[in-house]
Structures are given as structure tokens and as C-alpha cells.
Amino acid sequence: MRMPHPQISHPVVVWDGSEELECVSVIPEAPNVASFCFQSPSGAVFSYVPGQFLTLELPVPGGPLYRTYTISSSPSRPMSISVTVKAQEGSLGTRWMLDNLRPGVRIRASAPAGSFSSQLHPADKYLFISAGSGITPMMSMTTWMFDLGRPADVVFVNCARRPSEIIFRQRLEHMASRFPEIDLKFVVEETDRFLPWTGYQGTFNQLMLGLMAQDYLEREVFCCGPEPFMQAVREALTGLGFDMSRYHQESFHAPVPEVAEDPVEGDVVPDAAAMAEVAFALSGVTQPCAETDTILATARNAGLNIPSGCTFGVCGTCKIRKISGQVHMVHNGGITDEDVEAGYVLACCSHPIGQVEVEA
Structure with a gap:
């Protein structure tokens, strides 16, 4: 009796955003619309829930541009991942993709995120x-x-x-x-x-x-x-x-402003007249600012580049670790309670209260 060959098991590696994505195909879908299919050069598979998004780092002239796109493929087909983009009038990042992103080109991206599923x-x-x-x-x-x-x-x-x-x-x-x-x-x-x-x-x-x-x-x-x-x-x-x-x-557009609720007892609200200071530990830079300035705006004023996408607390691209100090953060779902407990904040919607140090 012929015995079957033994099955050789290989460890499954899940893509986590640390490796660049390689574009493997571009599919025209409609006028100014195309689907871009990516794979991991190492063969890592993609794990996410349907409805989540990717934040792509696009090497446009003048420096990297971060844009967030919902994943159009399904995690039931884990060997590749796709986004489908539509260029609107005045589009910068999407237009660059349609004009320049071809099979073989590699770009950086953040791991899938989002809770719309x-x-x-x-x-x-x-x-x-x-x-x-x-x-x-x-x-x-x-x-x-x-x-x-x-x-x-x-x-x-x-x-x-x-x-x-x-x-x-x-x-x-x-x-x-x-x-x-x-x-x-x-x-x-x-x-x-x-x-x-x-x-x-x-x-x-x-x-x-x-x-x-x-x-x-x-x-x-x-x-x-x-x-x-x-x-x-x-x-x-x-x-x-x-x-x-x-x-x-x-939505990756700014939410409609709502009437502010009364502050929660113990919550510290930024004071436009009060000064603050943000120390960027990895860069060795300290930048003064107003309490009403965001950490992201303060970083840019200091000449530092913190990756960011939506800039109003949805996509989570600008998540950084707060080492010390207090911030006032009002986000729109771009960070989990677990991340907050672990000391992370979103730079785009976090206002420093007094002296704050972040890992950036």
C-alpha cells in the first residue's frame, strides 16, 4: 500500500505594515477609477476584517503624502490586498496613483485598521x-x-x-x-x-x-x-x-461639527492663552506651542514629519506613544481604548497641557 507523502507545514506570516507592498496589477474600473492589487514581496498573507482601510504612503513630489483608502478586496482571499480609488477634481494622491503606480512599484502602508465592518x-x-x-x-x-x-x-x-x-x-x-x-x-x-x-x-x-x-x-x-x-x-x-x-x-471627511457638551468633571480643556511645550524624544527637539495647538501641528512647526492621513482622528495614521505629560484628545474612532491605556495618542487631535513628551 502506497503511503501518502507527509505534509510539510510552513509557518503563516501575516503582513503587519513593516514590509513594503508591491503593486502586482492595475485594473481600470470606470472613468478616473482603478483598482490596485498589492502583494507582500515575502509572501506574507493579509489578515483584516472586511470594511477596514489602508493608509498608503505615496512618494509624491515634495515629500511623502499619506492617504487612506478602504480595502475593496476580501480577507477570504488573503494572498493579495486591493484598494479601489477614484480621482476627484484637485486630487493629488489619487491622481499620482493613477498616473504612476504600476506593477513592480513598491510603496509603504500601515496595517489595516478601522471598525466599519x-x-x-x-x-x-x-x-x-x-x-x-x-x-x-x-x-x-x-x-x-x-x-x-x-x-x-x-x-x-x-x-x-x-x-x-x-x-x-x-x-x-x-x-x-x-x-x-x-x-x-x-x-x-x-x-x-x-x-x-x-x-x-x-x-x-x-x-x-x-x-x-x-x-x-x-x-x-x-x-x-x-x-x-x-x-x-x-x-x-x-x-x-x-x-x-x-x-x-x-467617512474620511471631517465630521459635521456638533454643539459641544459640557466638559466632563476632571477633564482639562485647552486654554488658548496658556503656553505648552512638546518634547519629541527620538528627534531630540523641543517645541513651544499654545495648548490649543495639536501635537501634529507643533511637530510640523518644528520641522518634523509625523505620518498623518485624515487629520481629524479617524484613520489612526498619526498614532504615537506619549511618554509623559497630559493631553486633551477628542478623536473620531481612530484609536482603541487598549491603545489609549497603553499610552498612545493621535497627534492630529491631541492638545498638550503643559509639558508633554512623545516618542517621535
Whole structure:
């Protein structure tokens, strides 16, 4: 009897951001839209939850530029990782990628991060609502469900300017053709001259929502797109009596300012008239500043470069360790409670109170 060959096990190495990513393919998706697929040169695999993002370090002229993009691939396919980007008018980083990033080029990136994921909010029914390139986290989450072979009940709504600008349309239609649990609803503002359109047309509104998902009150909602679009979705759901604790959104734009709450007892609020001082331990530089200045702004005034992305506490790119002193930090989800307990702060939204020393 012939014995089977013994299986040789190799340790699985997970990419953690310490190794550069190598671009292996560039796939055009729509006008000014492309997907960039990366692999680890060492063969490390990628581990993340669908819906998370990467922060890329782009070597644009004049110095590195940090830009945050949601991962459009699924962790069920761990040998590569992809982001899908859309160049808007005035884009600097995304335009550089479209013009210069080709197979073989290597760039640095931070490990996947973020908490916008259906895996963190398990439900039997979901409603994914997106516009433009906001479709990327929805694509990642839907592909994950598809690859598992048992997708949840998902109503997938995507809004685009015209049919030719719907990103991932063919791939989504393929998945929906295999699983009736994935229900696609596309909305366009205008039609293409040579491409007839028989679906929804106009601006997404309450009436469309009621037609697309009559049971929307029973669904966990995930929304991603330009801030005016997400605001319109929030207002539509609120007006229909939706439980907004089941609403989740992803955005790398500054959140809408809210009326400040009364300070928590014991919380130290920065004083515009008070001076502070930040010591950057690794650089050996000490820089005076006002308490209302952020650590990130103080570093830049001192000629130091702390990597940063969104600059308002969402992406977590500027996370650094605080060695001593006190800061006032109001973030938007870019740092975990565990990191805070370990002494880390976000430089972009941390204000030094008195003398502060950081590891930078």
C-alpha cells in the first residue's frame, strides 16, 4: 500500500505594515477609477476584517503624502490586498496613483485598521447604501459573505452619476446571480446615450428606500459616500423612524461639527492663552506651542514629519506613544481604548497641557 507523502507545514506570516507592498496589477474600473492589487514581496498573507482601510504612503513630489483608502478586496482571499480609488477634481494622491503606480512599484502602508465592518455588527439582514467610490467597503463585505457560501440577506444599494460609472457592476451582478440573498439596487442621476437604463433614476430618497427594502426597519444599515450623501441618508432614515443605533457609516471627511457638551468633571480643556511645550524624544527637539495647538501641528512647526492621513482622528495614521505629560484628545474612532491605556495618542487631535513628551 502506497503511503501518502507527509505534509510539510510552513509557518503563516501575516503582513503587519513593516514590509513594503508591491503593486502586482492595475485594473481600470470606470472613468478616473482603478483598482490596485498589492502583494507582500515575502509572501506574507493579509489578515483584516472586511470594511477596514489602508493608509498608503505615496512618494509624491515634495515629500511623502499619506492617504487612506478602504480595502475593496476580501480577507477570504488573503494572498493579495486591493484598494479601489477614484480621482476627484484637485486630487493629488489619487491622481499620482493613477498616473504612476504600476506593477513592480513598491510603496509603504500601515496595517489595516478601522471598525466599519458587518462582522462587528452581526445581523440576519443588512442594507448597504453607497455612492461613488463609497462602494468599496460594501464590495469587501459582500465578497466575504459570497466566499463563505452562506451570505446574509443583503439589499445592496449603490448610487452613481450614470450607468457607466457604477463600480464593480459586473462582479456584483455575478454574485447576485448565484445567491438570491444578494439583492442589487442601482440608482443613477442620468443615463448614458448608448446604454439604455431601466432602473432607478434620480436622487436617492425615502420613496426609493421604501421600494427597495420594505423591511428596512429590520436591517442593519451601513452607509459610505460623500458627506452630503450620507447626511441625506441619515435624514431619510431618521424621518422614517429608523433606530439609528443600527446605522453605521464610514467617512474620511471631517465630521459635521456638533454643539459641544459640557466638559466632563476632571477633564482639562485647552486654554488658548496658556503656553505648552512638546518634547519629541527620538528627534531630540523641543517645541513651544499654545495648548490649543495639536501635537501634529507643533511637530510640523518644528520641522518634523509625523505620518498623518485624515487629520481629524479617524484613520489612526498619526498614532504615537506619549511618554509623559497630559493631553486633551477628542478623536473620531481612530484609536482603541487598549491603545489609549497603553499610552498612545493621535497627534492630529491631541492638545498638550503643559509639558508633554512623545516618542517621535
